[in-house]
Amino acid sequence: MQTEKVVNHIVGWLKDYALNAGMKGFVIGVSGGIDSAVTSTLCAKTGLTLLCLEMPIHQARNQIDRASNHIDWLQQNFKNVKRQQVALTPVFDQFVGALPKVTDEEERFMSLANTRARLRMTTLYYFAALKGYLVAGTGNKVEDFGIGFYTKYGDGGVDLSPIADLLKTEVYELAQFLGIHDEIIKAPPTDGLWGDDRTDEDQIGASYPELEWAMTMKDKKKTATDFSGREKEVFQIFEKFNKANKHKMIPIPVCEIPKSLF
Secondary structure, three states, X not given: OOHHHHHHHHHHHHHHHHHHOOOOEEEEEOXXXXXXXXXXXXXXXXXXXXXXXXXXXXXXXXXXXXHHHHHHHHHHHOOOEEEEEOOOHHHHHHHHHHOOOOOOHHHHHHHHHHHHHHHHHHHHHHHHHHHOEEEEOOOOHHHHHHXXXXXXXXXXXXXXXXXXXXXXXXXXXXXXXXXXXXXXXXXXXXXXXXXXXOOXXXXXXXXXXXXXXXXXXXXXXXXXXXXXXXXXXXXXXHHHHHXXXXXXXXXXXXXXXXXXXX
């Protein structure tokens, strides 16, 4: 990958899109992870205003610190970067308290994890509408188009996706080029929706390089029968997520009324 040219291309694309849309800049949720760090830096390089939101909800301390340190670094290097912290934990807790009790706590836990992402999306769009900004998405190619590893109408609810054509390993390559802090580059990827230290790999059962391999094999029309051992296991993991999350990765189905009924 021609990293510098890719960076320049994305920065130019972001700036052109915002100016053509008549928008003043971007708003992004900074989580302390690699994807939001790279995306926020690319947005900052446009020279347009960038508002970085910190939106902890029962967040692990190390995630909060990484996010804060990254925004500090952005502000030291780019005069167009602003920050805003929004304490969403009390809002989330009050919302949870208003919900009826359920018998299946595991299913409730999953629903509430996704609710965190949707609460953050609502917050991002509040500031976007208030300031005339675009909500910048942080999803990469594997998450957005491979396994659908994001929350529908949560972190999937964005105006534009600067890094969605980049594999996770390519996002790391951009991070190195952009000078992102080592604490972010070395941190195990996590969606931060659980209030603990579980990683993406813990949830998925495979690493991003493994998933990228499986995605490539899927594109080559391979099937699980073509592999054995760990390769077969990884390919089946990819296929399971790809199938289960297909509804996130295709347009919303529309019931088309036959012309004969009009």
